[in-house]
Amino acid sequence: MEAFATALPALSDAWALILQPVVLGYLVLGVVMGLAVGVFPGLGGIAGLSLLLPFMFGMDPILGLALMIGMVAVVPTSDTFASVLMGIPGSSASQATVLDGFPMAKKGEAARALSAAFASSLFGGLVGATFLTVFILVARPIVLAFGLPEMLMITILGLSMVAVLAGRYALKGLAAAGLGLMIGTIGEADAGGSLRMSSYDLPYLTDGLKLVIVGLGIFAIPEIVSLLRQDRSIAKGAQLGGGWLDGVRDWFANIWLSVRCSIIGVVVGVIPGLGGSVVDWIAYGHAVQTTKDKSNFGKGEVRGVIGPESSNNAKEGGGLVPTLLFGIPGSGSMAIFIGAVALLGSGSIEVGPGMLKNNLDITYSIVWLLALANVVGTVLCIAASGGIAKLTTIRFTYLAPFLFMLISFAAFQSGQNFEDLLALFVIGLIGIFLRRFDWSRPAFLIGFVLSNPVEKFTNQAFQIASFRFRKSFDQGIEYIFSPIVIVLIVITVVSVFFGIRQAKSIMAEGDVKAGSKRAPVVFLLVIAGYLLTAFINASMIPDYNMTDKVIPLVIGGFALLCCLILMVQMMMRPEGDAIFADKEVAGDEADAPYGLWSTLAWFASLIAGTFFVGFILALVGFLIAFFRVRAGASWPRTLLLTAAGIAFMCLMAGALNRDFPPGLLQGMVDLPWPLK
């Protein structure tokens, strides 16, 4: 209880620090900057913090903290705009939000979805902070109790959500998850450094594919292309129903779901090494499992928005524990945050084990600044959501070129290679076909996101376990089957059991009609072909690097088996069976006035143009041509929109000090920024 006796005075000191007008002013400034930066998918927090770094040197610690925390806190809030309105997952924290948020926007309920999401975010943030205030005092031993077997089990729990999201055909979902896992293993292996499906002659692939690119390719591109082909607004019939008050009411009606998901968020966020990648899927799975009528999931169920959004802001609070107590960053932005804290004031605040002893008041200030920033950010976002939701009533042809512009830029920032754009295009193609043939895209993405943790934790836990077993059998068993692991195994088994029963009623892609055999079979063969190639490639890694080959072999073998069974089923079943689901047979896609390839060619032209003349010049050409030819806009309108797009791009990139993809032209002549 001694800890709590020091905690109360520290807590009141913290509030005295926070509640100064100038501190609040800096917090609001940070929040506003964070919201502005948050429009770039996958870039937000890191770009924003890097921008602030030069000002941190010697700054009054509490002011610097207010500014930085204001910025970091709102990124998982502001990227909700992109996930709900455009179907673009802004970060790993908002992937699951896309599943139901975007269909709601398509139904014209964007404002409702947004405000439900924001209310949940706000609440999650506050629950997280309250929980942390007590928990942080006792967190250290609990965090240390999570060893490698425990982390592996949490990762597997996340992976088990595939069972819920597998779609109508469990086998297809499993194969999609397997494909995601296999694509996640591309590149240099963490453990032994063997190359998988890559070579040193193609250095791009040795680093593996980035989550931003895969997220954008799998979710955003198929949706953008589909809407563009239909030449309509996001909200069908350009009608807006459901105001922002409805969303808040929805949240209130589901407040217990929100509480539970917030707790899930904090607890998983506390564990270092997992980051946010699993939290929102676990929360989404939980939301599905606790809903009686599951038929609306994937089609715009508000509980599917409330669950993940409650967890992702709470997770940010949880992520402070490893960051502050161990000096181990839970995410990229937290890593910069640690570096920046060292620059503050006289450098006396040392993030790490001493933080609780020496700076408990600062620790509490950080926790509650985060909560307060959530409040400010959410209020601003809710206020804006009604207006911003109107974007969904604009004819999509006028939005699409700007979205292509944004996602290309975001993809390039992840690795600063021209190949980033190519990778985005290729993954986008995979996404388009997964969608078309009703293979679960969420399952694919979960597989990809968890590929690295699964492999890493499996290898490391196995190595340490065998080390313990060599000492004694008891020690080994004790290590693998700790109480936490056993609890997690039970949760996983229960969730898989119920998940499989429910999966059939959750149709993320809607009711897809089935057509002829040819196209689905060809797609299956292509997937199986890739899996086989990757399998053979992995089997060629020498045996002394067993750690680098065992996961690709096991997963690849399993996914191939799924494909094989699917193949047999496809041969046995008649045409028109649900296994041959194909969006091009009937529905929105089939009736669309524009074809897939001609629409995709526009995006390809932007990439090809970039290859020759660099991004900005290519963008000028792309925007003008698109507005004139595809949208049929008048010259003044075309030029105005193009100028607006270019100006926005240059302004943001200039402020964030980012470069654009250069082309061959830039290799020959020196051009001034932004053309260089």
Place this chain on the structure above:
Amino acid sequence: MTISTFTRRAVVGLLAAAGLAAPATAEVDFSGKTIEWVIPFSETGGSAKWANFFAPLLSEALPGAPTVVVKFMPGAGSTKGANWFQKETHDDGTLLFGTSGSTQFPYLLGDPRVRYEYNDWTPVMASGTGGVAYLNAEDGAKFDGSANMLQDVDFIYGSQGATRLDLVPLLAWQMLGMNVEPVFGIKGRGDGRLMFERGEANIDYQTSSGYLKGSAEMVADGKAVAMMTWGSLDADGNIVRDPTFPEIATFKEVCEATDGCETSGEQWDAWKAFFVAGFPVQKLAFLPAGTPQDVVDTYTAAFEAVVARADFPEISSKRVGKYSVFTGAGAQAALGTATNVPDSAKAYVINWLKESYGVELK
């Protein structure tokens, strides 16, 4: 020439130059310019911290007080950024590039991705660090200044990879006859420390700043036992006690006390060569090939002014650790020490990596 005479000469030169270099007259003016300091790692690593610490100080010290921004170009363990920098030429002196031990080791080991040549670049600043190895309490009780009683203990160590800076501790432990099994694939030394704290690993090492921040407390609480530092180099290139940790013995002392460990010969020379390349000269700042002397002098003077700040020892030790900082000709000499590893040492390490860990850099 043997490694020790070489290092001695280089270090003597390095120390002399650092002391003698006269401040250059600043004719170059950077008013209104933006200097880009490119770091071939992500925003989150130690090199980012290092550059972010120096950037505002450098901005103040350069004539015309230009804005200094740190840019990140991660990829392929820093070889991507270094390959890019190799193609850059002098423009107006607004490009600076930072490397670390992780850039030096692939260069020394002949990694096939390396397309860069350190000797083409002009170093303007170099800084180093030390490292401390420590054991868990139980096995630490068997440590008596030698590793004699540790040779039949099984150790497990969270490692970032045998071809990285971890090469230095792994080789050292092997020379002591200790059986250390690395668990590869962790992302940073902080994760290694966490693995140690959870009791999954029972041996660990941290760089000086990491040790001070996270591990020293465990040692003070009796939860861990400090084993040895890698040491530091004196003016003659000899390994002496690390000035940051004068109470902890060096690897050299422990090796001398341990049966079967030699502080001479091929194995020792190889270890020492890679230690020198990875620790005393760990991070370097470069101007691109073909930079004229007046620009080099301007940067040298600026970094000298930074180091000469009255508050520099204080702020630097708190923010980036007590690193010795070399500028100008001192940095040039430091580069020599860091990158001129004798072929025999390279060959020994390449063979050892293959034999022990199956790593082949092809």
